[in-house]
Amino acid sequence: MRSWTRPAVPRLPGHGPVPHLWDTPTSSLVEARPLAIASLYVCGITPYDATHLGHAATYLAYDTLIRLWLDAGFDVTYVQNVTDVDDPLLERATATGVDWRELAASQIDLFRADMQSLAVIPPDHYIAVTEVVPSIVEAVQRLLDSGAAYRVGTDVYFDSAAAAAASPWHLGQESRLDRDTMLALSAERGGDPLTPGKRDPLDPVLWRGERAGEPSWPGGGLGPGRPGWHIECSVIAQDFMDIPLTVQGGGHDLVFPHHEFSAGHTAALTGHDHAGIYSHAGLVAYRGEKMSKSLGNLVLVSQLTGAGVDPRGIRLGVLAHHYREDWEWTDGVLDEGIERLHSWSEWAARPTAGEPLLPGLRETLARDLDTPAALALVDAAVLSGVGPADGDLAALHALLGVEIG
Numbered sequence: 001m002r003s004w005t006r007p008a009v010p011r012l013p014g015h016g017p018v019p020h021l022w023d024t025p026t027s028s029l030v031e032a033r034p035l036a037i038a039s040l041y042v043c044g045i046t047p048y049d050a051t052h053l054g055h056a057a058t059y060l061a062y063d064t065l066i067r068l069w070l071d072a073g074f075d076v077t078y079v080q081n082v083t084d085v086d087d088p089l090l091e092r093a094t095a096t097g098v099d100w101r102e103l104a105a106s107q108i109d110l111f112r113a114d115m116q117s118l119a120v121i122p123p124d125h126y127i128a129v130t131e132v133v134p135s136i137v138e139a140v141q142r143l144l145d146s147g148a149a150y151r152v153g154t155d156v157y158f159d160s161a162a163a164a165a166a167s168p169w170h171l172g173q174e175s176r177l178d179r180d181t182m183l184a185l186s187a188e189r190g191g192d193p194l195t196p197g198k199r200d201p202l203d204p205v206l207w208r209g210e211r212a213g214e215p216s217w218p219g220g221g222l223g224p225g226r227p228g229w230h231i232e233c234s235v236i237a238q239d240f241m242d243i244p245l246t247v248q249g250g251g252h253d254l255v256f257p258h259h260e261f262s263a264g265h266t267a268a269l270t271g272h273d274h275a276g277i278y279s280h281a282g283l284v285a286y287r288g289e290k291m292s293k294s295l296g297n298l299v300l301v302s303q304l305t306g307a308g309v310d311p312r313g314i315r316l317g318v319l320a321h322h323y324r325e326d327w328e329w330t331d332g333v334l335d336e337g338i339e340r341l342h343s344w345s346e347w348a349a350r351p352t353a354g355e356p357l358l359p360g361l362r363e364t365l366a367r368d369l370d371t372p373a374a375l376a377l378v379d380a381a382v383l384s385g386v387g388p389a390d391g392d393l394a395a396l397h398a399l400l401g402v403e404i405g
């Protein structure tokens with residue numbers, strides 16, 4: 001599928017250090033050093049409602065990681081999916097009387113426009129689930145053949161215990177959660193722990209047999225149906241990158257069940273770990289609650305830019321928060337971002353002087369993408385009264401994605 005236009009990323013002199021990232025399973029800072037090419041998979045949107053700032057914050061976090069890898073001299077392959085067939089999308093389509101394909105296409109268009117306005121580096125492969133159904137069917141069939149999956153009626157489920165016995169993965173390897181927490185999260189986040197006939201209530205669906213009124217695809221020996229959620233990301237990652245990925249990323253609400261079982265599926269299919277690092281971004285609240293479609297408390301990038309807000313101000317508002325924190329979007333956050341953009345622009349217009357920012361920015365950002373500390377470094381230079389050093393504006397453009405002047 002078409003992604004969006006790649007922003008210019010200037011090449012800087014020399015190379016920055018290899019970035020370190022917080023790894024959820026080991027609760028530690030790990031060097032994100034690629035084996036050959038840096039590979040990044042970030043879970044994409046379910047296109048049933050508009051892109052909000054919570055999404056933008058997640059994709060901006062991994063945009064920073066890509067910028068650091070490029071600056072460190074690595075080639076990067078970046079893959080993102082679109083879950084363009086899923087229960088919430090179909091429910092929203094039915095409720096609004098819009099065809100689910102039209103709803104998805106219109107929301108994907110909005111997402112592309114928002115990402116482009118924020119100068120987010122696009123994925124090299126932007127893949128809709130509906131584009132890879134035959135590959136998913138083949139993978140689910142292999143899991144059935146190897147004993148890592150079983151049928152319940154016309155549905156196919158992942159056998160967590162069988163997969164754990166035959167692969168490097170076990171339930172809880174990625175999330176490190178206890179069973180009670182997993183059961184609660186499964187019920188809350190798209191699992192079906194109460195479905196009768198499953199070997200383990202936590203086992204996730206791999207292939208959902210055809211239901212009346214729902215879209216379905218030919219499944220060969222599986223019968224007609226549609227893919228489960230976790231298998232889509234596992235298969236797309238395997239189809240477009242080498243396993244293990246350097247980094248699997250997403251919002252921290254994906255730690256369980258989504259990333260746990262994507263890891264399980266990949267291990268059962270390949271015999272290898274899904275990723276070297278599992279990285280999770282914080283969630284963005286608005287008016288006291290997590291920003292979410294179901295709560296209806298969304299701030300949309302397109303609304304802000306439509307009202308004439310400079311997208312660089314939005315970007316600086318987001319980058320003022322550490323990506324792993326949960327934080328709240330307020331009008332004050334936006335005002336501060338816009339104010340920062342103005343003061344940086346005035347600074348850029350002064351005659352060239354001062355100490356170069358590049359070494360400090362590289363070092364700061366390589367420590368778990370510490371964008372708030374990086375902004376503080378620039379602020380200090382702005383407050384010094386003199387202008388930017390040679391190369392400072394290119395450094396801001398390349399590493400922070402903010403083009404000044």
Ligand code: ZN
Nearest residue numbers: 043044233258
């Ligand atoms: Zn995913």
